[in-house]
Amino acid sequence: MNGLERFLRTDPRDSGCERAMELLHVYAELAATDPVEAELWYPEVDAHVTACGPCAEDLAGLLAAIRAT
Amino acid sequence: MVDDMDPDSAEWVRTLGGAGPEREDALRRLHESLLRIARSELHRRAGQHRIDGPELDDIAHQAAADALLAITGKIDQFRGDSKFTTWAFKFVIFEVSNKIGRHFWRHPDVALDAEDWDRLPARFGLAPADESEWRDLLVGLRRAVDDELTERQRALFVAIVLNGVPLDAMVARFGTNRNAIYKTLFDARRKLRANLVANGYLDQHKPTRRP
Numbered sequence: 001m002n003g004l005e006r007f008l009r010t011d012p013r014d015s016g017c018e019r020a021m022e023l024l025h026v027y028a029e030l031a032a033t034d035p036v037e038a039e040l041w042y043p044e045v046d047a048h049v050t051a052c053g054p055c056a057e058d059l060a061g062l063l064a065a066i067r068a069t
Numbered sequence: 070m071v072d073d074m075d076p077d078s079a080e081w082v083r084t085l086g087g088a089g090p091e092r093e094d095a096l097r098r099l100h101e102s103l104l105r106i107a108r109s110e111l112h113r114r115a116g117q118h119r120i121d122g123p124e125l126d127d128i129a130h131q132a133a134a135d136a137l138l139a140i141t142g143k144i145d146q147f148r149g150d151s152k153f154t155t156w157a158f159k160f161v162i163f164e165v166s167n168k169i170g171r172h173f174w175r176h177p178d179v180a181l182d183a184e185d186w187d188r189l190p191a192r193f194g195l196a197p198a199d200e201s202e203w204r205d206l207l208v209g210l211r212r213a214v215d216d217e218l219t220e221r222q223r224a225l226f227v228a229i230v231l232n233g234v235p236l237d238a239m240v241a242r243f244g245t246n247r248n249a250i251y252k253t254l255f256d257a258r259r260k261l262r263a264n265l266v267a268n269g270y271l272d273q274h275k276p277t278r279r280p
Contacts, residue, residue: 002203003193004210005271007230008262010255017248025151025159052251054236057117058162061110065158068109069102 011051015044020055028062078153085144096137102154103133103161110165117235118169119176128168136161170237179232181224181242186211188231209270213261222257225250 001009020027027045031038039046049056074082084095107129111120120128139160147156186207189195195203214226228234236254240247265271 002195004189004195004203004206007193008258008265008271010259010262014255016255017251018246021159021163021247025156028159029151029155051255052236054166054247054251057114058159058166061113061162061165062155062159064109064113065106065162066155068106069154 011047013044013047014051015048017048017052017055020045020048020052021058024055024059024062028059028066031059032063032066074149075152078147078149081153081157082144082147085141096141099140099157100133100137103136103157104129106158106161107132107136107165110162111169114165114169118172120169120172128165128172132161132164132168136164139164166237167241170235170239171241173235173238174241177234177238179228179234181228181232181234184227184231186231188233192230192233206265206270209265209268210261213264213268217260217264218257222253222260225254226257229254 015023023042023045027038027042027049030041049059081095081099084091085099086092087095108126111118111125111129111132136157140157147153189207189210190197190200190203195207214223218226225239228239229236236250237247239250243250262271266273
């Protein structure tokens with residue numbers, strides 16, 4: 001599957017940015033220790049950060065902040 | 070609710086919700102942490118913006134100050150479902166994103182109405198050597214963009230996908246929020262894919278978790 005096909009593919013579980021941003025601190029804290037658990041407990045957030053570049057970037061930043069403290 | 074929190078988080082909530090020198094000290098310590106995270110995040114995202122020097126530090130200060138305001142205004146909403154610091158750091162990360170998005174328009178290197186379809190293969194990593202595999206798909210996509218998308222969906226597709234304008238920059242441009250822009254683009258993606266499937270450019274199969 002090429003990059004364009006991946007871009008066009010949407011996941012019905014995708015929570016959208018608003019919900020993902022609400023839960024980002026909870027998801028990130030779980031993902032920092034166990035990414036599989038984070039995906040299991042918050043599939044809608046996981047689907048979203050897989051598809052949304054800005055929210056994925058926020059997650060990466062929050063994970064970096066968690067690991068630095 | 071405070072009783073359910075870890076001791077450090079409970080202490081942050083207690084002191085920030087208090088008054089006098091103890092609250093002032095908590096605000097100062099929190100601001101220091103937020104400023105450190107803002108600077109670090111701006112450096113981590115160095116490839117996404119052209120901010121440096123005193124301006125970068127100024128934006129870090131703005132992000133920290135705005136995050137502190139948001140945190141103190143919403144502290145009643147903290148439920149203890151993470152460490153307090155994780156919850157608080159989320160706000161400064163959001164502020165950094167917001168400020169990078171706004172800053173984009175100070176020196177934009179794209180015209181919003183330009184449509185350079187020749188850039189599309191590179192944006193999606195479509196190799197020239199494989200052009201025979203994706204040429205028809207791009208022809209179909211261009212037709213679907215013209216036929217299927219609303220004016221707003223088309224404008225966002227052109228800006229973000231063709232011209233590479235960051236989504237957060239479009240948030241600032243349209244004076245809306247990230248969710249609204251994402252949702253518009255999400256619907257556009259779904260419509261485009263359905264059109265390409267219907268016209269035989271793509272195979273129909275169920276969405277997968279990790280495409």
